Amino acid sequence: MKRIVLLLCFLISSLAFSQSEEAFQRGNSLYNEGKFQEAIDTYLSIINNGEESAEVYFNLGNAYYKLSQIAPSILYYEKALKLDPGDADIKNNLQFANNSKIDVIEVLPEGIVSRTTNSLINTFTFDGWAWTSVILILLFVASVLLYFVSYTSLKKRLFFTTAILGLVLSISSVLFAYKQYNLVQNEKYAVIFSEESEVKSAPNLRSEVSFELHKGTKVKILDKVNNWNKIKLADGKIGWIPTEDLREI
Secondary structure, three states, rough: OOHHHHHHHHHHHHHHHHHHHHHHHHHHHHHOOOOOHHHHHHHHHHHOOOOHHHHHHHHHHHHHHHHOHHHHHHHHHHHHHHOOOHHHHHHHHHHHHOOOOOOOOOOOOOOOOHHHHHHHHHHOOOHHHHHHHHHHHHHHHHHHHHHOOOOHHHHHHHHHHHHHHHHHHHHHHHHHHHHHOOOOOOHHHEEOHHHHHHEEEOOOOOOOOOEEOOOOOOOOOEEEEEEEEEOOOOOEEEEEEEEEEEEEO
């Protein structure tokens, strides 16, 4: 009975994957024909069915950009980058879209150590670092075994060094995987979707306006109170904005 259930689950998942792949190819064809809105609808149907990938989000960003809809193009480029942080094409197209938005936010300078570490962490996704750690652990185990079966001092030194290096890099990969996971799960970002949004000093309409933001600007969400979001910009500015004015990445 269990085998039948497992077989049915496999067949259903295979069918769903086949349908998603077919929809993805259909969306690509529509995009190449210049039917960008139809391509968007097709890509969104894949997401609405519970499937997501960096490729689908990337193509969505491209289609919205072709329609000069900057805010949704940035949103989906950011979603794609979240799934594949090392992809150069996503970063490049995101930069083009960011150049089209109204707000110019000066990013606070980042220390060289922090910048280098963050760049290294974003080389792979959480899964990528996890698999890297597994491979390095296997390298460590293999090197230890070869160390004990080797007879010459040269080979022993080589395998001992490789084992130590594999262990250190494996531990580093685990730490990077944890950091990447923490960034994805705990740090929330959003994109402004309102044409013009007033950022308040407190989460209510009676408070003073601290500054204004426009479509396409990326913000970090620090807190939520009812239908208000406390946000922070890349330049350090903080304020409150209605939830309806933004879309979470």
